[in-house]
Amino acid sequence: MVFESQKVASKYFVISAVFFGLQVVVGLLLILKYIWPDPLIGIIPFNTARAIHTNLLVVWMIFGFMGGTYYIVPEESGTELYSKKLANLQFWLLLIGGLVGVVGFLFGWTAGRPLLELPVELKWAIVVVALIFIFNVFMTMIRTKKWTAIQGMLLGGIVMLAVMWLFGIPFFKNLTLDYYYWWWVIHLWVEGAWELIAASLMAFVLLKITGVERQVIEKWLYVEVALVLITGIIGTGHHYYWIGTPGYWLWWGGIFSALEPVPIVLMVFDTLNHVRHKKLEITNRLVLYWTVGCALFHFFGAAVMGMLHTLPQVNRWTHGTQVTASHGHLAFFGAYAMLILTVIYYALPALKGLKQFNQRKGFWVFWITVSMMLTLGLAFGVAGVIQSYMQRGLGIDFLTVQGFMKPWFIAVFIAGLGFFIGVILFIIDVLQIAMKKE
Amino acid sequence: MERKTARNFFIWGTAVCTAIFIWLTIDTHTTIPKRTNTDKLTDEVVRGKRVWHKYNCNDCHTILGIGGYYSPDMTKVYSSRGENWLRIFLKNPESTDPQRRKMPNQKLSGDEIKNLITFFKWVDAIDTNEWPPKPITVAKVTGAPLEETAQILKGKNVYNQNRCDLCHRIGGQGGVIGPDLSHIGTKRDTKWLSNLIINPKSINPMTQMPAYPQLSEDEVQALASFLGGLK
Ligand code: HEM
């Protein structure tokens, strides 16, 4: 840490960790509903719980991104934050907005669109939060003497994130158009804006821990982000095969999304390369593990598991089955959860001025969450293959097939419990580091 | 490669791909009226869509394959179940089987049910490039062995044509709204069965089963013999 105002990041990290824990609790509740008859159906039915599970995910990741951004921007720009007050205000607004959203879901206050369940009033409130955030970041960056690619990409990512969000706000009369623009939020976030943010944050961490020249790191950042957008924007078409949109999307979407793994593979190589050619002794070995682990798991969850069902010939059979859930979990964990944990394990000790800190717990968190999420995702995957084959291939009734998938749902539950232990350890670790005296 | 080359690649690549994407989006819009029959997208359909959102149905069910994977897809529900069945089901979806995954009763009003069904009807006709796909092979149903006289065969036909299987099960195939009929012949005779089919309310005034006045006397007899033979 170099600048005093970077400290606003800590509370973002703490809330990020806590909401992560809550998300996982609700996830466990969801999988139980698949396995046994649901005693809570009258209080918190599946749909409500799913809305909470996915929205908590988005909120904790946004907290993580914002915390990471507030940590990095002063250091990159060589100046204090434009306004610590705004950063604090924005923190509380987002926290309150998130909590109101979750409580609202419990009382049936919902827009009723998957992943975009927040009611329209809250969606606009989020826009206000985003504007404050962007303003604050932008005003800090323009004080810089030398614009860096990391700054530019980061700013581009958060602006794109906010702009895409707007397409999730209106009510659409036509279901096909509804989903057409729904994917402008969902897909263009995870395979667009978020990749920009993640790649910039990762570039910063690599720059700091390996000491490789900025020129080299930023060159690769440009190439990777370019490829992400070139493949990912038209790649949105892999969601336009069956929703009422024209058949040419099978070509556009199929070909471009099949190229989406290219930048992700590049990220793996370039991370390993930077680490190999490091100019500094890497003292924070835990961060090194998270960095490399993130690159590899990002590759597996997003590139491999995404690729498996992105071609229309396959997607025709797997669309709308647990195959999607399998990929969703592995990709989100590998690409974004691990990234945020990397940033937290890098930035939080630094904020406390800790040169050394006890990394034992952090390594436990690493191995437990990685192995358990791998198991969980693969179990969903097997369930999904069974479902695609029996339900779509053989035309057997939906609920009958769910019976055949049950053992794999039980596996998901068990892995989920293990994962939960890892997350609890993580929360304890974060709280302990955050509360350390400097 | 220089950093500057990389930067130009980024700027131009992104700009060109964004332009193509916007062009495809505009073209897609021009195909929407025909592919989704916007002339049939009435206010009633829109009200039905709002009901769909109001109860957050989409976080349990997929529609066009998107949403929660907890419950069956709704894209073709209109043509596979039919209006009658939907009306009855939506009024009281709770299964009597405690082991089965339950849909909670949303206490929908009659209007809401009507609008939802109109919405499903409109969705059913969207051109989805033939999704969901037709199964490659249809799994064989092995019901109880039947002595297939002409009369019984005819009854089986009546059963299939009137989609009794939407509510009832025989040998594990079929719906769960009504009782399982796999061994109905051990409990009821053909007389009782034909009375029930002609007027279900005469046997149980609370029943949700609709009457089938369109069946001829012959067909009722055939159906009753078929069912009576299920032992
Ligand atoms: C970090 C990157 C990624 C994340 C976080 C991610 C996440 C997700 C999520 C959550 C969904 C499900 C959305 C829903 O219907 O509710 C999804 C769907 C999908 N993803 Fe990804 N994804 C990523 C990258 C990729 C990549 C690189 C590919 C292709 C190579 C891909 C291919 C697909 C496909 C084909 C679907 C649609 C599945 C279907 O509904 O049939 N994803 N993704």
Ligand SMILES: [Fe+2]
């Ligand atoms: Fe996608």
